[in-house]
Amino acid sequence: MGEPYFTVEAELPGRLGRVGVIHTPHGDIHTPAFIAVGTAATVKSVLPETMKQLGAQAILANAYHLYLQPGPEIVAEAGGLGAFMNWPGPTFTDSGGFQVMSLGVGFKKVLAMDTSRLQTDDIIAKGKERLAVVDEDGVTFRSHLDGSKHRFTPEVSIGIQHQLGADIIFAFDELTTLVNTRGYQESSVQRTHEWAVRCLAEHHRLQDSAPQRPRQALFGVVQGAQYEDLRRQAAHGLTTIRTADGHGFDGYGIGGALEKQNLATIVGWVSSELPADKPRHLLGISEPDDLFDAVAAGADTFDCVSPSRVARNAAVYSATGRFNITGARYKRDFTPIDAECDCYTCANYSRAYIRHLFKAKEMLSATLCTIHNERFVIRLVDQIRAAIVAGEFDELRAHVLGRYYGAPVR
Ligand SMILES: [Zn+2]
Numbered sequence: 001m002g003e004p005y006f007t008v009e010a011e012l013p014g015r016l017g018r019v020g021v022i023h024t025p026h027g028d029i030h031t032p033a034f035i036a037v038g039t040a041a042t043v044k045s046v047l048p049e050t051m052k053q054l055g056a057q058a059i060l061a062n063a064y065h066l067y068l069q070p071g072p073e074i075v076a077e078a079g080g081l082g083a084f085m086n087w088p089g090p091t092f093t094d095s096g097g098f099q100v101m102s103l104g105v106g107f108k109k110v111l112a113m114d115t116s117r118l119q120t121d122d123i124i125a126k127g128k129e130r131l132a133v134v135d136e137d138g139v140t141f142r143s144h145l146d147g148s149k150h151r152f153t154p155e156v157s158i159g160i161q162h163q164l165g166a167d168i169i170f171a172f173d174e175l176t177t178l179v180n181t182r183g184y185q186e187s188s189v190q191r192t193h194e195w196a197v198r199c200l201a202e203h204h205r206l207q208d209s210a211p212q213r214p215r216q217a218l219f220g221v222v223q224g225a226q227y228e229d230l231r232r233q234a235a236h237g238l239t240t241i242r243t244a245d246g247h248g249f250d251g252y253g254i255g256g257a258l259e260k261q262n263l264a265t266i267v268g269w270v271s272s273e274l275p276a277d278k279p280r281h282l283l284g285i286s287e288p289d290d291l292f293d294a295v296a297a298g299a300d301t302f303d304c305v306s307p308s309r310v311a312r313n314a315a316v317y318s319a320t321g322r323f324n325i326t327g328a329r330y331k332r333d334f335t336p337i338d339a340e341c342d343c344y345t346c347a348n349y350s351r352a353y354i355r356h357l358f359k360a361k362e363m364l365s366a367t368l369c370t371i372h373n374e375r376f377v378i379r380l381v382d383q384i385r386a387a388i389v390a391g392e393f394d395e396l397r398a399h400v401l402g403r404y405y406g407a408p409v410r
Helices: 048-053 063-068 072-077 081-085 097-105 154-164 182-209 228-240 260-273 288-296 306-312 344-348 351-359 364-390 393-406
Strands: 006-011 018-024 027-031 033-037 059-062 091-094 132-134 139-142 149-152 168-170 217-222 251-254 280-283 301-304
Touching (some): 006 364, 018 364, 027 033, 059 081, 063 072, 063 149, 072 081, 072 154, 081 091, 097 139, 149 154, 154 182, 217 228, 228 260, 260 280, 260 288, 288 364, 288 393, 306 364, 351 364, 364 393
Parallel strands (some): 059 091, 168 217, 217 251
Antiparallel strands (some): 132 139, 139 149
């Protein structure tokens, strides 16, 4: 292989955090890195060129959505995800497992409920019907688009992700929720392990059958919910999986239900079980305090749909906290969203104008706020990376979080 896939360049003393570089066929990713989410092969409302300009290093698209439309064979015909969406840089796809399983319980990623008293394996969100059923071999589900029936197995997911052709792909795993019983979590971790074995085997079979294609990296996904023994067992188990000719996973994803207060602890358990020379991706975080916690606990990359999703609902980040730009107080506020931000939106547009765009239901509102929010998170992670190198991580954390959560939002 020559160059190692991941190189560590600096470490956070006494903790698991580090600065490194992931080398992909479409360019390097300097970690820690925030990976922008482009679910359907587009970061909603923003051009790929703009994403590049605002510092995005890689884009993560969703295998489930692209499987349903336009279909992975179309993306393959176009030359793969990056070529299809005109993004020349590194790409990720998630396995589709999360979306498929979410159909199963009808819940969004974050469970906004007190889970301490509730333990059940048959939860359905109010007003939703179960759209997915898990068995030992895979998941049968109905499309959220037209109700048509589909089936994902580890082999199907890897096959789709090979057609999509992203640089980093993920093993198909079972997502559980915090309200599943301990017994179910145990059997689920075992099932995800068995699926990981099949994913790695299928990945190498497909890779060997098309050696001319750019090499994709496969990340195993660690589940185990809030249980330390299950998380450690799951992480360690993935490190033992090898193909017949000795290949293991290229990196690891940390998935599943994570409560905010346990995030650092759980990422720390998992990171300490995983090899230091492989990158670790944490699925689904973007809040400033979570970013610092996750990096310190050993996460190298993370993705989250929130910066663009909340932007479309007029919620914008600033150094002194998040606020809603449609507030009446911004009607005559001709200052930028965040005077300290270096993004295109903040350089050229005022709060009053953006508020007007939202009030008038103009599409440009989503574009301008997404540019700002994506830049805010990417720049913060850039600062975290520089602070680790400079030995100033804790100083930056205290400074940024003190202002973000401490100061009154203007
Ligand atoms: Zn800005």
